[in-house]
Amino acid sequence: MDKRAKTRQHIIESTAELFNKKGFAGTSMADITQATGLTKGSVYGNFKNKDEVATAVFLHNYQLIVEGIAAELKPRNSPLDKIYGYVAFYRREYQMMFLKGGCPLLNTAMDADDTHPLLAEQAKMVLGKWKKHLIRLVEKGQEAGEIDPETVPNRFAMMMISLLEGGIAMAKASGDHSYLFHAFEEIELRIREMSLIPVSGTS
Incomplete structure (x- = not known):
């Protein structure tokens, strides 16, 4: 990795938690220079803009x-x-995720909606990849005889993502983590309902 690439990576890693906590609008160039220890010119020498x-x-x-x-x-x-x-x-990582500002997908989607088209498009792209992966897992499970063929892969994927992200949002907003625990339990219930085979443990 050359010097320029190392500097870019330093800027990214130094501001990762900052952007996740404060959002795009709430993060100023002064915040970025303070977090990175670099001058404004050095930051703009590696990135076109914020x-x-x-x-x-x-x-x-x-x-x-x-x-x-x-x-x-x-x-x-x-x-x-x-x-x-x-x-x-x-279930294992949510506390660390909260310490770093929450789920970056949820934060970015909410922060960028109607205000920052580029970031909103990135969040949409990431959400689409996640959804496709879950759909494919359900389809593979059906092909393997593990999952009820009546299960609609797209619907299950949307339900699972909605419960996870909704649980994270409510737990973070209220400070009550039971919102997220109930989301976990509901997802596991739905998985058991569509399962055609016993699975040793849920997590």
């Missing part, structure tokens, strides 16, 4: 979650168990 920094930070934060979920799902053998793995990941 928009470009925010987009890079969002993708960085999203990638960290992707890598965490991938690590959780990798040792799980069946599609059905991998779906349970999503719940296991959020």
